[in-house]
Amino acid sequence: MRPRLASVLLLVALLGAWxxxxxxxxxxxxxLPPPSSVAETLWGExxxxxxxxxxxxxxxxxxxxxxxxxxxxxxAGILLAEWPALHRVLHPYVLASQLVPKLALGPLLILWFGxxxxxxxxxxxxxxxxxxxxxxxxxxxQVDAAKRELFRMLxxxxxxxxxxxxxxAALPVILAGFRVAIVLALVGAVVGxxxxxxxxxxxxxxxxxxxxxxxxxxxxFxxxxxxxxxxxxxxxxxxxxxxxxxxxx
Amino acid sequence: xxxxxxxxxxxxxxxxxxxxxxxxxxxxxxxxxGAVHCLLGRSGCGKTTLLxxxxxxxxxDEGLVRVGGAPVRGPAPRVGFVFQAPTLLDWLNVxxxxxxxxxxxxxxxxxxxxxxRDLLAAMGLGALAGRHPATLSGGQQxxxxxxxxxxxAPDLLLLDEPFAxxxxxTREELQDxxxxxxxxxxxxxxxVTHDIAEAAYLGDRVGVMxxxxxxxxxxxxxxxxxxxxxxxxxxxxxxxxxxxxxMDAPSPAAGxxx
Numbered sequence: 386m387r388p389r390l391a392s393v394l395l396l397v398a399l400l401g402a403w404x405x406x407x408x409x410x411x412x413x414x415x416x417l418p419p420p421s422s423v424a425e426t427l428w429g430e431x432x433x434x435x436x437x438x439x440x441x442x443x444x445x446x447x448x449x450x451x452x453x454x455x456x457x458x459x460x461a462g463i464l465l466a467e468w469p470a471l472h473r474v475l476h477p478y479v480l481a482s483q484l485v486p487k488l489a490l491g492p493l494l495i496l497w498f499g500x501x502x503x504x505x506x507x508x509x510x511x512x513x514x515x516x517x518x519x520x521x522x523x524x525x526x527q528v529d530a531a532k533r534e535l536f537r538m539l540x541x542x543x544x545x546x547x548x549x550x551x552x553x554a555a556l557p558v559i560l561a562g563f564r565v566a567i568v569l570a571l572v573g574a575v576v577g578x579x580x581x582x583x584x585x586x587x588x589x590x591x592x593x594x595x596x597x598x599x600x601x602x603x604x605x606f607x608x609x610x611x612x613x614x615x616x617x618x619x620x621x622x623x624x625x626x627x628x629x630x631x632x633x634x
Numbered sequence: 635x636x637x638x639x640x641x642x643x644x645x646x647x648x649x650x651x652x653x654x655x656x657x658x659x660x661x662x663x664x665x666x667x668g669a670v671h672c673l674l675g676r677s678g679c680g681k682t683t684l685l686x687x688x689x690x691x692x693x694x695d696e697g698l699v700r701v702g703g704a705p706v707r708g709p710a711p712r713v714g715f716v717f718q719a720p721t722l723l724d725w726l727n728v729x730x731x732x733x734x735x736x737x738x739x740x741x742x743x744x745x746x747x748x749x750x751r752d753l754l755a756a757m758g759l760g761a762l763a764g765r766h767p768a769t770l771s772g773g774q775q776x777x778x779x780x781x782x783x784x785x786x787a788p789d790l791l792l793l794d795e796p797f798a799x800x801x802x803x804t805r806e807e808l809q810d811x812x813x814x815x816x817x818x819x820x821x822x823x824x825x826v827t828h829d830i831a832e833a834a835y836l837g838d839r840v841g842v843m844x845x846x847x848x849x850x851x852x853x854x855x856x857x858x859x860x861x862x863x864x865x866x867x868x869x870x871x872x873x874x875x876x877x878x879x880x881m882d883a884p885s886p887a888a889g890x891x892x
Contacts, residue, residue, distance in 0.1 A: 531721045538689060538715045541738045549738065553725045630725050632768035 418600040427604035440608065442585035443574050446502060447616070450509020451570040455563060458514040462521025462559075467547065472522075483515045487573070491580035505577030505585070512573035513566040520562025524555025557631055560624045567620045571613045586612075638703070639664040640790050640822040646687055646697035657683045658694070659846035667789070670816055670823045672837035674830065674877060680846040681826045682718075682794050688824060689715050689792050702789055714783030714821075716793040720775035722767040722782075728754065729763040732781045746785075753781040757811055773804035777811065784815060791816065791823040797832070806865070809835055817859065830881070834873040835860060842880040850880030 400420045406412065407419035414422070430436040461479075465472040487508050494504035528551050536546045552559075578587025586609050593601040643663040649656040657680045665671050673681045686692045688699055690706040690713070699706040701713060722731045732750040733742045742750075754760050757777040767775055776796055783791055793812075797805040813836065816823050825836050833840045834854055842850040854873050856864060864870050 529719075529721065531717050531719055532723070534691060535715070535717060535721050536738070538691060538709045538713075539735050539738050540709055540711060545738055550723070553723070556725075630727075630766050632724055 415597060415599060418603065422600050423603045423607065426598075426600040427607060430601070430604060436608065438584055439586050439589045439605075440612070442502070442582070443571075443578065443587065443609075444612070446505045446509055446574040446577065446585060447570045449502075449506045450573060451513050451567060453506065454510035454513025454570070455517050455566060457510065458517025458562075458566070459521050459559065461514070462518045463525065463547070463552075465518070466522050466525035466551075467543070479515075479518065482511075487511045488576055488580060491577065495581040500581050501583050504581045505574055505587075508577040508580075509570050509573035512569045516562040516565040516569065517559070520558050520565075521555065524558030525551050527558070528554045557628055560627065564617070564620050564624065567616050568613065571609065571616065575609055638666070639700070640667045640669075640702060641665040641688060641824060642698075642700045643684075643688060644698045644700075646684065646694045646699065648683060648687060648692060648694045648696075650683075656695075656846050658687060660697075661843075661846075661848055663841060663848070665790070665822045665824060668816070668820045668822055669838045670813065670825065670836055672833035672840045673824065673826045673843055674828070674833040674840055674881070675843035676828060676881070679843045681843045684843070685792050685794050685824065685826050689713055691715075710790075712786075712789050714786065714788040714791045716779055716783045716791065716796040718795050718798060720767070720772075720779040720796075722775055722778055724767055727764050727766055728759065728770070728778050731767065731778055732785055734782055735786050750781070750785055753784055754778075756815065757781055771804075773800055773808060776800060776808055780808070780812065780815075784819070784821070787819065787821075789822060791821050793823060793825045795827055798827070798829070805832070812836065813859065830874050830877050831865065831870075834870060834877060835865065840877060842877060844881070849883065850877075852876070 404419045404421060407414070407417060418426075465475065465479075490511070491504060491508060494507050498504045498507065532550060532554070533546065536550050541549065574585065575587035575590075578585040579591055582588035582591075586605050590602055590605050593599075593605065641664065643661055646658055646661045647656055648658040659680070661684055663671070673684065675681045683692065687694050688701075688706075690699070690709045693707075701710045723734065726734070729747065729750055730737070732753060733746060736742045736746045751760065751763060754763055757780065759774060759777055759781070762770065762774065767778065770778065779796065783793075797808050800808065809832065812823070812825075815821070823836075825833075827833050827836075834856070837854050838858065839851060839853050841848050856869060856873060
């Protein structure tokens with residue numbers, strides 16, 4: 386409990402210093418609003434209900450993109466792990482697809498899918514794809530050789546071995562990839578909205594920027610951070626629930 | 635070569651691709667039903683490879699392997715294998731680990747679960763059926779691995795130094811468990827080890843391997859079942875000395891990389 390208390394005290398101290406600095410008038414409120422003003426704006430957004438459609442849009446894009454990216458990454462990881470020849474052929478392409486800055490695809494995706502939900506979901510899915518692919522591959526390739534031999538001895542088919550041995554054995558590594566993906570999904574959704582969103586926290590930030598409402602931008606920033614921490618903690622809780630039977634370490 | 639042997643190896647030879655010398659170089663062996671035989675040798679002498687050939691995990695370049703008279707062409711169904719490490723699945727509890735050979739083929743029935751519980755009780759693990767492997771000691775994990783190998787009531791058990799990582803007392807307890815279960819079920823066993831005392835205690839017969847060949851084989855002149863305290867008897871020491879001498883004797887292939 387003590388380190389957590391220290392964290393909170395540090396936050397209070399930083400906010401206090403920020404507030405004090407703003408009150409000295411050394412910096413324009415347009416450039417850097419004090420925390421009290423940010424809190425007021427945030428409360429106004431919540432109380433007026435203006436925040437909820439944006440939060441819902443971002444959460445939806447994140448969930449859809451995460452689901453699609455996770456499904457594709459997991460599937461592709463299994464495919465490449467089970468067919469090493471395919472892995473060797475496709476590896477440069479997979480790598481290239483990850484080195485392309487996906488946000489640079491934004492304008493193209495808007496041409497293809499129009500403004501709104503779809504291009505952001507696609508960007509988010511592309512970003513989530515790689516950690517799942519990479520961790521699924523690694524996890525499946527790490528399965529203990531003696532255990533694979535055991536399954537061979539027991540006459541287990543390839544599909545059985547995958548389902549009963551390799552996937553459960555790789556699960557901790559796959560879930561670690563999912564935890565990375567969930568953080569990237571939020572970044573993907575918000576930044577995707579910068580490019581082509583009509584609604585969502587990212588689009589709201591762009592709108593606030595156009596009217597130079599730095600207080601609103603900071604308020605939205607607080608919301609995005611809170612959303613990220615909430616989904617990350619949820620993923621961690623889910624992970625420890627799923628892995629409660631696995632040895633630690 | 636007796637045709638009623640549970641396991642028979644005839645002229646078995648195997649060379650790993652890329653190796654200069656054969657790892658297993660012309661081995662003949664036969665285990666009659668219910669007998670416990672040991673293969674003794676230093677690390678790298680080819681005994682584990684020979685065991686995997688017997689199991690059907692490796693196909694020999696030459697020679698024939700028969701289990702229960704039928705030629706082996708792949709992992710043999712009536713054979714239980716115990717690996718060096720317990721190789722338990724962490725995400726399954728003890729009972730489900732023992733039932734794994736069954737559950738890979740079909741949904742376990744109540745009778746299967748009873749058989750698994752009986753096996754665990756016979757090993758003194760009856761109370762641990764619901765636990766997960768990570769919470770067990772090394773000796774308990776080895777016992778679970780043994781129960782898993784025995785669940786299908788195999789005619790033959792192949793064991794690859796399964797107790798090597800255990801402390802001396804636990805190892806002796808497990809050796810007694812193994813002999814008791816094999817005797818009670820009439821299961822034949824081929825036990826690979828580098829421990830002379832273990833080979834002398836477990837084996838009706840012991841073969842000594844060096845550089846892929848059998849350099850010595852002979853019956854162990856000790857009463858069966860092994861009386862308590864025999865490990866400290868003069869006859870036991872003599873049996874160990876014989877095996878040690880066979881291991882030290884220069885073999886035709888001596889000087890080859892082990």
